[in-house]
Amino acid sequence: MGNRSLRSMLGASAILAVLTFVLQGSPLAAAGEGEALFKTKCAACHGPDGAGQTPVGKNMKIRDLRSDEVQKQSDTELSELIAKGKNKMPPFEKSLKPDQIKDLVAHIRDLGKKK
Template sequence: MRKLFLRFIPTVILCCVGQSSVTQAQSDAAKVFKTNCVLCHSADGSGDSATGKALHAKDLRSDEVQKQSDAALTEVITRGKGKMPAFGTKIHPDGVSKLVAYIRELPKKK
């Protein structure tokens, strides 16, 4: 009985840790976006901040951006494009892929 109990505990722990890391990943992406991207792209991704308008930052919720593949968006964030700065040296590839997932969620928040 006791042995069974001991085997049960790690499963429960693993399950809870796994779940909290998912929400952690989402809030991480939100934080990274806020720190690095909001200046030009605004919190909602619209790009209607003063800097965003001046630089012609694209609306990240638009079809023009959303129709691009994850690989293409990853490329832009990593290497930059036009006035969009490169973040490859600043943000880890894991972080960049979380940002891409975050950008995919923006149109749903409209």
């Protein structure tokens, strides 16, 4: 097999990969929305990395979202908490759609993995 056919094969598989990605409804894009939402709606208190090392976060003694105590809760528990709020944590059920809350929970899981 010559160099050229190898390159065209790589090209074809790249196109295929992009197509599959788009057709699958792009899970990465969803996680991307979670990240963007987190930065605009949550980072002021929780910090961009979820550690809660912001002036507000320290003042409210927010737990690190990456910690085991937070990560051991189920997706349902975390979604409920985000929707309904808790003590000083504001409720988001009026300003976010259930899908967006789901993306946020996915993003919190990602943060947990990056610890």
